[in-house]
Amino acid sequence: MNNYRTTFDDVGGLEGVRRITEAFYPKVQQHPLLAPLFPEDIMPVMEKQTKFLSQFFGGPSYYTDEYGNPKMRARHLPFPITPAHADAWLDCMRRALAETDLPDELQRFVLDRLSGPAYHFVNTTNEQET
């Protein structure tokens, strides 16, 4: 830990990240393109994502402590992810952030930080292969 303020702090720490993921996954589950990729029991995914995003935004290394090196692109390889999936994922996240009371500028910052990884996880351009 250090004395610098992080994005993790700005969004409200672990509880703040949890509010984001709890708003996010219901949207994923309702999205025609994304829903088929995810298990019906979304709770374990939500929990892992809460831990990952906490650490991604500069908080404690909850994810790595439990699951080891994130290697997130590799963890997404079993799933066909097209540019359209990345757009959809980011749109769900944009709408989830809009439901929080975080300042608009912070919402844009968070979304912007996630758009790099989202497009980095694209691993196919085959739109048929969902």
Ligand code: HEM
């Ligand atoms: C680009 C669009 C994306 C798609 C379609 C996608 C899809 C998925 C799927 C299908 C899973 C596995 C669910 C399961 O356990 O069965 C998953 C897991 C996960 N995703 Fe994504 N994802 C995307 C982007 C992202 C981004 C941008 C992040 C964070 C920067 C992220 C973080 C995670 C995490 C932390 C997990 C859990 C990994 C684990 O099992 O330990 N994903 N994602």
